[in-house]
Amino acid sequence: MILLVIRHGESEADLLDVHEGRADFELTERGHEQAIAMAKYVAENYRLTRIYSSTLKRAAQTARHLSDETGIAIEFDQDLMEFNNGLLAGLSHEDADRLYPYVENLPIDQAVYGQESKVEFRNRAVNVLQKALSENGPESVVAIVTHGGMVNQLYGALLHMPIGENCFFCTSDTGIHIWKITERGSYIVKANTDGHIKGI
Numbered sequence: 001m002i003l004l005v006i007r008h009g010e011s012e013a014d015l016l017d018v019h020e021g022r023a024d025f026e027l028t029e030r031g032h033e034q035a036i037a038m039a040k041y042v043a044e045n046y047r048l049t050r051i052y053s054s055t056l057k058r059a060a061q062t063a064r065h066l067s068d069e070t071g072i073a074i075e076f077d078q079d080l081m082e083f084n085n086g087l088l089a090g091l092s093h094e095d096a097d098r099l100y101p102y103v104e105n106l107p108i109d110q111a112v113y114g115q116e117s118k119v120e121f122r123n124r125a126v127n128v129l130q131k132a133l134s135e136n137g138p139e140s141v142v143a144i145v146t147h148g149g150m151v152n153q154l155y156g157a158l159l160h161m162p163i164g165e166n167c168f169f170c171t172s173d174t175g176i177h178i179w180k181i182t183e184r185g186s187y188i189v190k191a192n193t194d195g196h197i198k199g200i
Contacts, residue, residue: 002141003132004042005177006066007148009034011058014173018092021085021149027061031173034197035062038174039069041196046141048072052132053145054080062174063145072143077131079124082147086114108164122163125153133181151177158186173197 009031013020027035042048048070053063055076063074088096100113108118128144136142144154151171158179161167171177172194180187 001133001136001138001181002046003179003181004046004048004141004143005151005154005179006038006042006062006143006145007151007171007173007175008054008058008062008145009038010173013058013090018090019085019088019096021082021089022056023090024057026057030200031058032061032065033200034174035065036069037196037200038062038176039066042066042143042176043069048143049140050136050142051075051145052077052080052128052142054078054082054147054150056081056147059145059147063143066143066145077128079128079131080144080146080150081124083121083149084114084116086111086116088113088115118164121149122153122156125150125157129154129157138182 008027010028011020011031012025012028013023015028049072051063051067051072051074053059053074053076055078059080060076067074088100103112106112111117132142132144148171152169155169156163169191171192174197175192175194177191178189178193180189
């Protein structure tokens with residue numbers, strides 16, 4: 001099985017420089033262009049069989065371009081949403097720092113400010129990965145359209161990394177992570193492929 005783990009395109013929150021998370025911003029015009037380029041790249045290089053997507057607008061709009069290009073219907077999954085950042089969603093970084101200061105050494109199973117815990121976030125990624133593996137055969141090519149934070153959690157689930165580990169996998173706008181899942185093991189073929197947005 002081939003898994004294409006894809007981040008959404010540029011969103012309005014990127015231009016506003018606010019905490020996004022569960023704040024439901026749409027793609028910018030540039031974000032749509034990035035998504036179109038990503039969709040063409042995927043269609044030209046893979047015979048896609050399934051698309052899963054976060055329900056948040058920026059991911060759903062990105063997935064829509066992929067669906068239009070490949071003819072594969074989108075299956076929405078709320079577990080693919082970005083980290084639930086609670087009361088910080090949509091706030092400027094300055095306001096968030098003032099109103100909701102960072103809490104040091106918070107246990108991984110606890111949360112503050114209406115957020116989800118690190119354990120809850122990872123469990124969503126585990127659920128998504130298990131679902132993709134159980135619902136698709138070895139010859140499948142599956143796209144998962146999601147968010148930067150969830151991309152990291154999916155890596156954590158795949159690699160069995162400790163929850164809360166400060167290790168991050170960078171992902172560009174519409175960056176594609178290509179994984180090959182076989183009976184003998186899982187392979188990270190490419191991380192953050194983003195040549196399709198060169199010049200955009």
